[in-house]
Amino acid sequence: MQSRLKIAALACAALFAAGAQASTKIDKITVTPATGAKAGEKVKIAVELANVEGVCGLYVKTGDERKEVITVQPDTPNPIVIEHTYKAGGSYKIRAVGDRVGTTLGCIGRADLSGYKVEAGKPVDKAAAAAAGPCPEDWTLKGKVAKDGGFSCVPKKGVKSARKPEKGLECPAGTAYFTKGKTLGCEKE
Numbered sequence: 001m002q003s004r005l006k007i008a009a010l011a012c013a014a015l016f017a018a019g020a021q022a023s024t025k026i027d028k029i030t031v032t033p034a035t036g037a038k039a040g041e042k043v044k045i046a047v048e049l050a051n052v053e054g055v056c057g058l059y060v061k062t063g064d065e066r067k068e069v070i071t072v073q074p075d076t077p078n079p080i081v082i083e084h085t086y087k088a089g090g091s092y093k094i095r096a097v098g099d100r101v102g103t104t105l106g107c108i109g110r111a112d113l114s115g116y117k118v119e120a121g122k123p124v125d126k127a128a129a130a131a132a133g134p135c136p137e138d139w140t141l142k143g144k145v146a147k148d149g150g151f152s153c154v155p156k157k158g159v160k161s162a163r164k165p166e167k168g169l170e171c172p173a174g175t176a177y178f179t180k181g182k183t184l185g186c187e188k189e
Helices: 002-020 126-132
Strands: 025-032 042-050 056-061 067-072 080-085 090-098 110-119 139-142 151-155 175-180 183-188
Touching: 025 090, 042 056, 067 080, 139 183
Parallel strands: 025 110
Antiparallel strands: 025 042, 042 080, 056 067, 056 090, 090 110, 139 151, 151 183, 175 183
8 A cells, every 4th residue: 555655656746847847938029120121121030938948849920821830959049030021011910839840749838929010112113123134233134044043144235344243143042153254144053
């Protein structure tokens, strides 16, 4: 009888200790910039955690139908930072909620940021953007942009000393910056 009491006491102590153990908790959300965000520009959403311990799951909803699912581990950076670009102006509710991710139990709690304002972006003049193309100043597009995103640029007519950019061009995925004589651009890797 006494051994059963000892086992029951140990089981209760184990349950109490497991419940008393600190668990990862969602603390708060901050967004950079805090004000003045514009549609088409990146913002950083930071989810701060408290008592990071063990593994748990959470998701972040940006308020415009994007849902980022995250598995938090002891070595996960704190705060967790997500970059996001809102396509339209408006007022958004950003939310982080503990939830099961696969077989991982959810983190504790939730954090909401209501009324995050994003200003409408300036309308893009598509004709002007197409005319400018992907080439740097004093350079013009030679031919068309390829389906893989590759393109070539040559100096504009009348420009005698078109300088190559100090830093290479930002090329689409799957392409790399190149220069050959008086031609530069992005070509398939």
